Amino acid sequence: MRGTVLYAPGDVRVEDRPDPTIEQPTDAVIRLAATCVCGSDLWPYRGIEAIDGPSPMGHEYVGVVEEVGSEVRNVQPGQFVVGSFFASDNTCEICRAGYQTHCVNRQPGAATGGQAERLRVPLADGTLVPTPGMPDADLVPSLLAASDVLGTGWFAAVAAEAGPGRTVAVVGDGAVGLLGVLAAKQLGAERIVIFSRHESRQKLALEFGATDVVVERGDEGVARIKDLTGGLGAHSVIEAVGTQESMMQAIRATRAGGHVGYVGVSHDVALPGEELFFSGVHLHGGPAPVRRFLPELIDLICSRRIDPGKVFDLTLPLEQAAEGYRAMDERRAIKTLLTV
Numbered sequence: 088m089r090g091t092v093l094y095a096p097g098d099v100r101v102e103d104r105p106d107p108t109i110e111q112p113t114d115a116v117i118r119l120a121a122t123c124v125c126g127s128d129l130w131p132y133r134g135i136e137a138i139d140g141p142s143p144m145g146h147e148y149v150g151v152v153e154e155v156g157s158e159v160r161n162v163q164p165g166q167f168v169v170g171s172f173f174a175s176d177n178t179c180e181i182c183r184a185g186y187q188t189h190c191v192n193r194q195p196g197a198a199t200g201g202q203a204e205r206l207r208v209p210l211a212d213g214t215l216v217p218t219p220g221m222p223d224a225d226l227v228p229s230l231l232a233a234s235d236v237l238g239t240g241w242f243a244a245v246a247a248e249a250g251p252g253r254t255v256a257v258v259g260d261g262a263v264g265l266l267g268v269l270a271a272k273q274l275g276a277e278r279i280v281i282f283s284r285h286e287s288r289q290k291l292a293l294e295f296g297a298t299d300v301v302v303e304r305g306d307e308g309v310a311r312i313k314d315l316t317g318g319l320g321a322h323s324v325i326e327a328v329g330t331q332e333s334m335m336q337a338i339r340a341t342r343a344g345g346h347v348g349y350v351g352v353s354h355d356v357a358l359p360g361e362e363l364f365f366s367g368v369h370l371h372g373g374p375a376p377v378r379r380f381l382p383e384l385i386d387l388i389c390s391r392r393i394d395p396g397k398v399f400d401l402t403l404p405l406e407q408a409a410e411g412y413r414a415m416d417e418r419r420a421i422k423t424l425l426t427v
């Protein structure tokens with residue numbers, strides 16, 4: 088099969104890779120319908136995160152089950168399924184509490200690389216969620232978004248306690264931040280403010296339900312949120328970047344008693360204890376338990392109540408994955424979908 092491998096920063100290649108096979112009785116092998124490039128793939132692509140040797144890439148996937156191991160009960164060959172970046176048993180105490188990304192048996196959900204024609208998924212019964220029947224082709228991008236970016240934005244909005252009567256601010260106008268806007272809207276937030284200085288991203292945020300756009304960032308951005316909220320700050324802030332600046336902007340934009348949902352993968356963030364102590368702000372986040380939300384998200388997508396697939400503004404064949412990475416790195420694309 089063909090699959091994407093990162094050899095060194097900036098060096099992405101699509102090459103012949105071994106076809107995945109069932110290795111454990113709890114595995115499934117799926118043929119991908121589509122895959123995509125994640126904002127977090129850009130960290131190793133930019134050399135900010137080290138890799139040891141050539142690494143198969145990609146962890147967002149939807150597709151049709153081709154084969155299952157002898158102990159798999161909940162999914163069958165021929166079903167269209169959505170999975171996510173960690174495999175989980177969905178039965179341990181941590182999973183049952185809705186924290187499947189911290190499952191006691193967790194493993195990479197796409198160990199053989201999700202930017203490929205086929206994929207082996209461990210713990211298939213706990214990890215994969217079948218769609219009701221074969222979805223129409225135009226729903227595939229939205230179902231793919233559910234696999235990571237939508238699930239992550241949704242978790243951020245839930246962690247930030249977005250809901251009726253609340254003002255939600257979103258730090259980060261990448262795909263996760265934009266889908267955090269969509270999630271906040273679905274959860275009933277009254278006012279949704281996106282921090283963004285990119286016209287195309289502002290436009291999509293407004294389409295997804297944002298009510299206000301703030302172009303300032305850092306402490307100036309915080310001052311604008313205070314202006315918009317009677318000097319108090321937002322009730323709920325979604326942090327979808329993962330840098331020191333974005334994290335401090337999120338905490339400082341939140342009112343006392345409010346909630347920050349942080350899902351940007353943290354890179355060298357160090358929080359000042361004294362400021363945190365006196366802020367009175369709740370912090371919750373980390374790798375999103377996408378699996379918790381998949382049944383609900385699949386239902387919202389298949390009944391066409393949400394259209395998160397709009398975050399894909401570049402579609403390329405898998406063979407052109409390198410250009411897909413480049414376009415996102417240079418911020419020419421919000422998110423690249425790769426057709427398989």
Ligand SMILES: [Zn+2]
Nearest residue numbers: 179182190191
């Ligand atoms: Zn578990």
